[in-house]
Amino acid sequence: MRAGSGLGVSCSVMTGSVSDGAVLLTTPVEALGDVSAELGAALRGMGLRSVGHLVHHLPHRHEREEAETTIGDLAGDAVVSTRGEVTACRFVGGRGRGKARFEAVLLDGTGRLDVVWFNQPYLRHKIEPGMWLRVQGKSKMKRTGVQIVNPRWWVLKEGEREVRGGGEARLRPVYPATEEAPSWMIERVIVGVLDEALGQIDDHLSEGYRGERSMPSLAEAYRMMHRPADEEEIGVARRRLVYDELLMMQLGVQMRRAKVAKEMHAPALRWSEAIDAHIRARFPFTLTEAQETVVQEIARDVQKSVPMHRLIQGDVGAGKTVVALYAMLMAVASEHQAALMAPTELLAEQHFASISAMLEGGSVRIALLTGSLSAPEREGILARLGAGEIDLLVGTHSVLTESVRFASLGVVVIDEQHRFGVHQRAQLREKSGNRYSMPHTLVMTATPIPRTLALTAFGDLDVSVLRGLPPGRKPVATRMLPSARAEEAYAFVRMRVEKGQQAYVVVPAVDSDGGLKDVRSTVRKLEAGALAGKRVAGVHGRLKRATREQIMERFRGGLIDVLVATTVIEVGVDVANAAVMVVEHADRFGLAQLHQIRGRIGRGTHSSACVLIVDEGATEIGMERVKALVGTTDGFVIAEKDLELRGMGEVLGVRQAGMAPFRLADLSRDLDLLRMARRDAIAWIARSPRLEAPEEALLKRRLAKAFVDGGEKTDV
Numbered sequence: 001m002r003a004g005s006g007l008g009v010s011c012s013v014m015t016g017s018v019s020d021g022a023v024l025l026t027t028p029v030e031a032l033g034d035v036s037a038e039l040g041a042a043l044r045g046m047g048l049r050s051v052g053h054l055v056h057h058l059p060h061r062h063e064r065e066e067a068e069t070t071i072g073d074l075a076g077d078a079v080v081s082t083r084g085e086v087t088a089c090r091f092v093g094g095r096g097r098g099k100a101r102f103e104a105v106l107l108d109g110t111g112r113l114d115v116v117w118f119n120q121p122y123l124r125h126k127i128e129p130g131m132w133l134r135v136q137g138k139s140k141m142k143r144t145g146v147q148i149v150n151p152r153w154w155v156l157k158e159g160e161r162e163v164r165g166g167g168e169a170r171l172r173p174v175y176p177a178t179e180e181a182p183s184w185m186i187e188r189v190i191v192g193v194l195d196e197a198l199g200q201i202d203d204h205l206s207e208g209y210r211g212e213r214s215m216p217s218l219a220e221a222y223r224m225m226h227r228p229a230d231e232e233e234i235g236v237a238r239r240r241l242v243y244d245e246l247l248m249m250q251l252g253v254q255m256r257r258a259k260v261a262k263e264m265h266a267p268a269l270r271w272s273e274a275i276d277a278h279i280r281a282r283f284p285f286t287l288t289e290a291q292e293t294v295v296q297e298i299a300r301d302v303q304k305s306v307p308m309h310r311l312i313q314g315d316v317g318a319g320k321t322v323v324a325l326y327a328m329l330m331a332v333a334s335e336h337q338a339a340l341m342a343p344t345e346l347l348a349e350q351h352f353a354s355i356s357a358m359l360e361g362g363s364v365r366i367a368l369l370t371g372s373l374s375a376p377e378r379e380g381i382l383a384r385l386g387a388g389e390i391d392l393l394v395g396t397h398s399v400l401t402e403s404v405r406f407a408s409l410g411v412v413v414i415d416e417q418h419r420f421g422v423h424q425r426a427q428l429r430e431k432s433g434n435r436y437s438m439p440h441t442l443v444m445t446a447t448p449i450p451r452t453l454a455l456t457a458f459g460d461l462d463v464s465v466l467r468g469l470p471p472g473r474k475p476v477a478t479r480m481l482p483s484a485r486a487e488e489a490y491a492f493v494r495m496r497v498e499k500g501q502q503a504y505v506v507v508p509a510v511d512s513d514g515g516l517k518d519v520r521s522t523v524r525k526l527e528a529g530a531l532a533g534k535r536v537a538g539v540h541g542r543l544k545r546a547t548r549e550q551i552m553e554r555f556r557g558g559l560i561d562v563l564v565a566t567t568v569i570e571v572g573v574d575v576a577n578a579a580v581m582v583v584e585h586a587d588r589f590g591l592a593q594l595h596q597i598r599g600r601i602g603r604g605t606h607s608s609a610c611v612l613i614v615d616e617g618a619t620e621i622g623m624e625r626v627k628a629l630v631g632t633t634d635g636f637v638i639a640e641k642d643l644e645l646r647g648m649g650e651v652l653g654v655r656q657a658g659m660a661p662f663r664l665a666d667l668s669r670d671l672d673l674l675r676m677a678r679r680d681a682i683a684w685i686a687r688s689p690r691l692e693a694p695e696e697a698l699l700k701r702r703l704a705k706a707f708v709d710g711g712e713k714t715d716v
């Protein structure tokens, strides 16, 4: 989807034709008097094919243009602007001493100006005697007269040659440009058609609507962008255009959502105090206040036949699993099925183990579906799922993509959303047997999604936030050590192990390759050295599931002191007695990933510590990530930092989810406008779900275009 491209210019008022002298938005650029064949080709190459495209081609900034002075009135040591005829010019090559320079003499009848450009030899093909130029730059008084070095320059047309003095300073648009179509040429073409073109632009927002928001009309906004009277106008115009871009996106999201709500049904689940009590009796602790709130939000959602789409955002260890389990058990209580999907087999196995433990002795039939099952085991589970003989399925995300059929899927929980694109949710539809039925969906993410992203990429999800940690959990003390001092970290590990605690050592590789520390050799080295006499074992994703499980089981049972692991432990591993962690090559890991990894400790009552070891030659950005982690344990702060370091598109697979970058909006500064657009879009679609009123026709057309075009520039 591409918002923004659809801030189209209307073609509904097409009257007249080029031959009548009327400039239409659909007029090809080549048909304009000012546009040479060469320029026309250059504009076309930039995607600017029609007058409408030109109006949409917004300056990326504005530059102050000084009031013009006649040459005779020029003073030294000031930024000045003047114009004159080129009467002589020459290129002086850069051999020997002296830089290559291009010199021109300008006369305007009031005086003589010498202009010099250094290191721009191509100017000799651009500027020649007889041309009129406007130049702007810093003036200097020389013995010979006034001189300007390296000014900005513009070629003047026939009608612009009269000498000007006085006038006012103005803001000049600077357009995205190329060498063949420089900004000043684009400006000249736009100036020539702007007023007439603007008269043809209809607004898709009514005057009343704009008035309530103190926004100018679309035509005014474009005028202010191309020809602002002052700085303030640029701000006013930008606000309107950014709002439009965001509104389009949010309307699209809300329309899609309204359509799903109308056409798709989910089973309305039962809730009663008895059911509630029954579910809670399974939990080994009382829910925190934050968990209570989210449980209530979920219980309210799933009692409706409108499919729930809810995102639970909560830091590592915030206690999301039990909240998800509540939703799943509601499905089971209503004789539907539930599924929990995790991004890795290890995590699926752990969910399976902990949920099985909580449900032990009850009547809920639970199964684990992963890639490591034998074919007959797998067939058996699939058959029982289809027959409704399994109530709760735990699996990996592949459950979504494979031919798994449920008898009646009521609730789906997707753990760790950031590992895959949001579109996978669409596949859920086909899982429930009925084309118009869709399970209630709960997405859990342990990497807190910055608020900005939650409103955009996940704009059609309701968001619940689990703030804070369950009782008894303490933040992890984190420090950084250069690799030369790694022994200190292991001495510390040894000391803690001797106190009866356990530790993780995280390394980036399984096998030695590329000089990074790996699981196997690190195990050997530690056993022989710093941790001699301690029980050290290694675990990584390439081990067989049974082997891995066995090792994890031994670690959980306290039979292993130090577990050397790759990032397989990133998600879900929960061993309360493990309170120490060393991360080797910490600067090589992503920020969100480091936060996840660190989240494996600090789960028990011990005060826990994490040592991040950084390489000698760590990159600057690698160091920034490590420092961010040392500075805070607040996942929301880390998420914002991650966003800053990686950029919007990279974070959380938004690019993969098919969301185009914005044309104008910059979410780090337009958050208020985003909120406003979202609020307005929600209200709008609630009032008019399909935009079918006559006065909404234009908006609807532009919206359709924004979504259908996928960002392509189309003729208006």
Ligand code: ADP
Pocket: 285, 286, 287, 288, 291, 314, 315, 316, 317, 318, 319, 320, 321, 322, 446, 470, 471, 574, 603
């Ligand atoms: P995450 O949000 O990272 O998935 P978990 O659901 O794994 O977190 O919970 C983290 C730990 O906190 C688990 O050991 C869980 O049993 C424990 N926990 C969750 N809720 C509570 C609670 N209300 N009181 C005490 N411990 C809790």
Ligand code: MG
Pocket: 320, 321, 446, 572
């Ligand atoms: Mg979890």
